[in-house]
Every structure is written in structure tokens, then in C-alpha cells.
Amino acid sequence: MTYFDHAATGFPKSEAVLRAMTQAHRTLGNPGRSGHPPARMAEELVFSCRCRLAELFGSTPENVVLTPSATFALNLAIKGLYLPGSEVITSDLEHNAVVRPLHALRLAQEITMKQFHVDLASDEKTVENFSLCAGKHAAMAVVTHASNVCGRLLPLEKMRESVGREDFLLIADCSQTAGHIPIDIRKLGADVICIPGHKGLYGPMGTGALICNPDKELRFRTVIEGGSGTQSILTGMPESLPERLEAGTPNVCGIAGLCAAAKEFRYPREEGRLCEMLAEGLKSKRGVRIHGREDGGAYLPVVLFNLEGTDCETVAEALSAKGFAVRAGLHCAPTAHRALGTLETGGVRVSIGRGNTEEDVKRFLSAFV
Amino acid sequence: MERILVLTSVTYAMKAKELLQKERIPSSLTRESAIRAIRSCGYGVKLDAEDAPRAEVILSRAGIRVLGITDASARKDG
Numbered sequence: 015m016t017y018f019d020h021a022a023t024g025f026p027k028s029e030a031v032l033r034a035m036t037q038a039h040r041t042l043g044n045p046g047r048s049g050h051p052p053a054r055m056a057e058e059l060v061f062s063c064r065c066r067l068a069e070l071f072g073s074t075p076e077n078v079v080l081t082p083s084a085t086f087a088l089n090l091a092i093k094g095l096y097l098p099g100s101e102v103i104t105s106d107l108e109h110n111a112v113v114r115p116l117h118a119l120r121l122a123q124e125i126t127m128k129q130f131h132v133d134l135a136s137d138e139k140t141v142e143n144f145s146l147c148a149g150k151h152a153a154m155a156v157v158t159h160a161s162n163v164c165g166r167l168l169p170l171e172k173m174r175e176s177v178g179r180e181d182f183l184l185i186a187d188c189s190q191t192a193g194h195i196p197i198d199i200r201k202l203g204a205d206v207i208c209i210p211g212h213k214g215l216y217g218p219m220g221t222g223a224l225i226c227n228p229d230k231e232l233r234f235r236t237v238i239e240g241g242s243g244t245q246s247i248l249t250g251m252p253e254s255l256p257e258r259l260e261a262g263t264p265n266v267c268g269i270a271g272l273c274a275a276a277k278e279f280r281y282p283r284e285e286g287r288l289c290e291m292l293a294e295g296l297k298s299k300r301g302v303r304i305h306g307r308e309d310g311g312a313y314l315p316v317v318l319f320n321l322e323g324t325d326c327e328t329v330a331e332a333l334s335a336k337g338f339a340v341r342a343g344l345h346c347a348p349t350a351h352r353a354l355g356t357l358e359t360g361g362v363r364v365s366i367g368r369g370n371t372e373e374d375v376k377r378f379l380s381a382f383v
Numbered sequence: 384m385e386r387i388l389v390l391t392s393v394t395y396a397m398k399a400k401e402l403l404q405k406e407r408i409p410s411s412l413t414r415e416s417a418i419r420a421i422r423s424c425g426y427g428v429k430l431d432a433e434d435a436p437r438a439e440v441i442l443s444r445a446g447i448r449v450l451g452i453t454d455a456s457a458r459k460d461g
Contacts, residue, residue, distance in 0.1 A: 046393040046426075049414040057412070061397040076394050244392045244425045254448075257392045 016374045017339045020367025021162055021190060021316050024216040030278050031218060031271040038270035044263055046243030056266050063273035064256070067223055070276060071207060072198035077226040079256040080269055084189040085111040087208035087224035090259050091185045092116060092156055094234035095206070096125055100153035103128045103144070105168065106353040107161040110346045112187050116156060128152065132161075132353070134308040137169040145176035154183040159191040159207075163350040163363065164306025165289075165316030167191070174203030189213060194314050196281060199227045206232070215279055216368060217272035220265055226255065234259060285366050288375050289315035292364060295379040302382065305361055306354045315366035318354070321382075326360040333362070336381045340364050385455035386435040387413060387427040391448055396426035399438075399447050406441050408434045415455060429455050 017025045038059065043052030045060045064075035081087040092115045096102060102125045104112060119125045130147035133139035148155065155177075160167045174184050186204040188197060193214020199207050204227060211221030226232055236251045240261030245252045252258050296302050301322035307313065321329050330342035343360045344351050351357045364378070390396045396412050403410045410430040430438055432454075439449055 049412075054412065057393050057397065061394065064394065075398055242392075252392060254391045254395070256394055 015337055015339050016370075016377065018364045018366065018370065018374075018378065019339045019341050020213070020370075021165075021314075021345075021363060021365035022341055023212050023219055024193070024214060024367055026369070027212075027216055027218060027271070028275065028278060030274045031216065034274035035218060035267045035271040038267045042266050042270070044243075045266060046257070047241075047263075059273060060264065060266070060269055063269050063276065066273060066276040067209075067225065070197075070279070071192075071209070071225050072200050073225050074228045076255055077228050079224040079226075079259045080264055080272075081222045081224055081259075082220050082265060082268075083222040084187065084208045084210040085222075087222050088112060088156070088185070088187060089115050090224050090234070090237050091206045091208055093119070093237045094259070095154065095183055095185070095232065097153045098124055101126045101128060101151050103130060103147045103152045103155045103157075105130055105132050105144075105157050107132045107163070107166065107168070107350045108156075108158055108347065109162050109187065109189065109350070110348070111189070112156050112158065113347075113349050132166065132168060134164075134166055134306060134311055137172065137311070141169055141172045141176050144173040148177045148182065152177075152182065154185065156185045156187070158187040158189070159197075159202075160194075160314045161306070161347070161350055162190050162316070163345050163347050163361070164318045164354060165190070165314040165365075166306060167195075167312040167314060171201060171203050190314055190316070193279065194282065194285065199225060200229060205230050211268070211272040211275070214367075215272065215275050217275035218268045221268040221272040224259065236261075238262070282368060285315040285370075288366050288370055288372060289313070289317060291372065292366065292375050292378065293317050295375065296382075299379070299382040305356050317364045318356070318361040319364070320356070320359055320361050326362045329362050333378075333381060338378055338381065384432040385429050386432045387415060387429050387453045387455050388435065388438060388442065389425055389427045389450045389453060391425060391450060393426045395447055396428055398445075399428050399442050402441060402445055402447070403428065403430065403434075403438055406437075408438050408441070410434075410438070413455075425450065427453075 042056040045056035064078040067078045068075045130143040184204045186207045188207045188209045192209035211217035212219040238261045242257045305318045326342040341363045410428040413429045
């Protein structure tokens with residue numbers, strides 16, 4: 015099977031990840047709870063993971079909150095930082111991990127929401143749309159760094175700069191970009207970035223992180239409360255990060271895998287070229303229509319297409335039968351599909367990642383008549 | 384004689400230990416019961432009493448809050 019579904023999860027995971035998880039399972043105790051060697055070793059491992067993620071994303075270890083997923087991190091960030099009664103803005107390319115928590119807060123009449131349009135052909139226009147949408151009143155923006163449906167990268171740095179207000183918060187969903195392109199949270203201008211551990215970083219599923227800008231002093235409302243290992247006499251959660259947002263026993267085996275993945279991680283070099291080759295090749299195929307890919311825009315290695323007259327799920331099944339793993343449907347992002355004009359049809363998403371070769375792309379293209 | 388600098392969490396204790404190591408001040412993580420007298424079941428870094436004042440300054444400059452300093456030898460099990 016040739017794997018072209020890296021936007022869902024990076025595959026395969028390395029042997030080092032597997033070894034680290036097995037070792038953790040066999041040797042580690044509960045971190046932050048006890049003073050004996052298995053607990054101590056677990057603490058060192060967890061701290062080491064925080065340090066590596068902090069290094070990769072331009073933060074500090076105490077600002078790295080380890081979570082079960084990017085979705086979990088987004089929920090902690092959104093529900094922990096929104097100002098009751100305030101306006102929150104978001105883009106029309108969002109995943110449900112952003113759309114649904116915001117929708118829940120809107121239904122509870124906690125916030126009002128406004129959406130801005132991402133202009134696929136012009137970053138300048140997107141920045142302008144963002145700035146206008148934020149206006150003078152929006153308190154927070156929750157925005158994807160890149161679409162999981164079409165791969166379009168958003169100019170977050172310029173978008174944040176366009177809103178001069180210091181108290182305006184930016185939460186960036188970096189689910190697709192983490193591990194694909196270098197991210198420095200300070201340069202990005204985000205207050206918080208949310209990342210999965212298992213996609214571009216190739217850690218295990220069930221891992222992720224909420225990472226805070228170390229220059230900002232953020233006060234999070236808690237969403238989950240429970241044991242934190244320290245300051246147990248308090249009835250409330252500890253004030254300081256990361257423990258404030260990490261109630262309960264962490265996924266130590268998963269964190270061990272993520273730590274191993276992050277330590278051996280190198281930014282990819284060939285993905286962009288392979289994706290261009292794939293997109294150009296698909297364009298020349300009869301009946302193929304590519305969605306959401308405009309000249310002049312920056313993209314991650316993701317291509318969305320449909321085959322005229324054939325349902326997207328049927329196309330994905332046919333490709334699977336020929337040995338290609340792709341993902342069809344709405345990709346948990348109906349908002350984005352609506353913006354791209356594919357809400358009714360869905361689409362077939364091909365996403366390139368580690369291990370994919372030019373030969374893989376050629377064989378994929380040859381599967382089309 | 385050893386002293387314990389009591390910190391808010393295990394993460395800050397680990398960070399403090401790393402920072403002190405860079406400044407050539409040897410320390411180790413501890414959960415000794417003396418810490419409880421200051422604040423609950425927190426973590427501390429144990430170090431030579433002579434190094435404690437300088438360590439406190441280093442940690443404070445790095446933005447690491449020291450909740451208190453206690454004498455390691457004053458601990459009681461329990």
C-alpha cells in the first residue's frame with residue numbers, strides 16, 4: 015500500500031518511536047506524583063519532551079502543555095481563554111476542531127462569532143478580510159495555519175500584524191503545519207498554537223500539545239480539573255502552566271513516543287516538489303478537477319480533487335484497490351468544503367509525507383486513464 | 384548541610400535543576416516532607432546550603448518562583 019493520507023496521520027511511525035513506547039510501558043511510573051525511580055524517570059522523560067517541543071516551536075518547557083490531541087488542545091485554549099460576551103473571529107477554512115468548540119460557546123451565548131473569507135489567490139486580500147473582520151471589537155481569533163482540506167497556508171504573521179491591539183488573542187490551529195514547515199510562535203504572532211503529535215511530527219496517535227507564547231502572560235480558565243501531583247491541598251487547579259491544564263495521569267507511553275519522534279525529527283525537503291508533480295499530473299487527467307489550489311498561494315503537500323461523474327468515496331475505494339491510501343469525504347471540515355464549493359460532493363484528498371517518492375507519485379498518476 | 388528550594392511544580396523543579404546545572408550548581412530533585420511545611424506536596428531542588436542564596440537569585444532572574452527555602456536536615460518522615 016502506498017500511503018498518501020499523511021494529513022490524517024503521519025505513517026509509518028519509526029522504530030525509535032515504537033521502542034520508546036515499549037520501554038516506557040515496561041519501566042516508567044506516574045510522573046509528578048512520587049519520588050521513586052520509576053516516577054523520576056517518567057518526570058525526566060516528560061520534561062525532555064516539553065524541552066524538545068519548546069525548542070521546535072520557539073517556546074519554553076513550562077509553556078508546553080501535553081494533550082491527547084490537537085483537538086483537545088484547541089478546546090483547552092478556546093474555552094480557557096475566551097472573554098465572556100466577546101466577539102471571536104475565525105476563517106472559512108476551519109476544521110471542526112475549531113468550528114465545534116466555538117459553536118458550542120456561541121450556542122451557550124458565551125460569545126458572538128464572525129467569519130472571514132480566505133482568498134486563495136491573494137494573501138493581501140486575506141489579511142485585509144481578517145483585519146476588517148477583527149475591527150475594533152473582536153477579542154480573539156481562532157484560525158487554522160493551513161487548511162487540512164486543500165493545504166492552503168494562511169499568512170498568520172501578517173494577519174496578526176494587521177490588528178495592532180495588544181490584547182487581541184490569536185490561537186493558531188497548527189495541526190497541518192507542525193512538522194511540515196518551521197514554526198516559531200513568537201514570529202508567528204500567536205498567543206497559543208495547538209499541534210498534534212502524530213501528524214507531521216510522526217509521533218503516536220493520542221498525543222498533542224498546546225504551546226503558549228513565552229512573551230505572553232495568559233491566564234487560562236480550566237476545562238478539566240483533577241489531580242496534578244503538586245499543590246494537592248488546593249481545591250482549585252494550580253495557577254502555573256503546564257500543570258494547570260494537565261489534570262490526571264498523562265499518556266506517558268504516548269509522550270515517550272512523541273519525544274522520540276521529536277528528537278529524530280527533520281523538516282522534509284521533497285514534499286513540496288512531489289506535491290507540485292502530483293497536482294500538475296492530475297490536472298492533465300481527463301475528468302479530474304482540482305479544488306482550492308490557486309497560483310501564487312503557498313500550500314502544504316495536500317491536493318483535493320474530484321473525478322467528474324464519480325462519487326469521491328468510489329474514487330477512493332478504487333484507488334485503495336489499486337494500492338493507494340487516500341481520504342475521501344468532508345475531512346471533518348464542512349466549513350472549508352463549503353468555501354471551496356465541494357460541500358455537496360466532498361472530495362478526494364491526497365496528502366504527501368515522509369517516505370513518499372517520485373516513483374509513488376508516478377504510479378499514482380498512472381492509475382488514472 | 385543541605386537546603387531545599389521549594390518550587391511550584393515538577394516542571395519548574397526540572398527547569399530549575401537544568402538551569403542550576405548550567406551555572407555549575409549541583410542539585411537534585413526531591414519531594415522531602417519538609418516541603419509540605421511550605422506548600423502542600425510540591426517539589427524542590429536540594430542543594431548545598433552555601434549555594435542556596437546564589438541559586439535563588441539565578442532562578443528568580445529566570446522567572447522561576449521559589450515558594451520558600453527549607454532546611455533539608457529538618458525533614459520528618461510521614
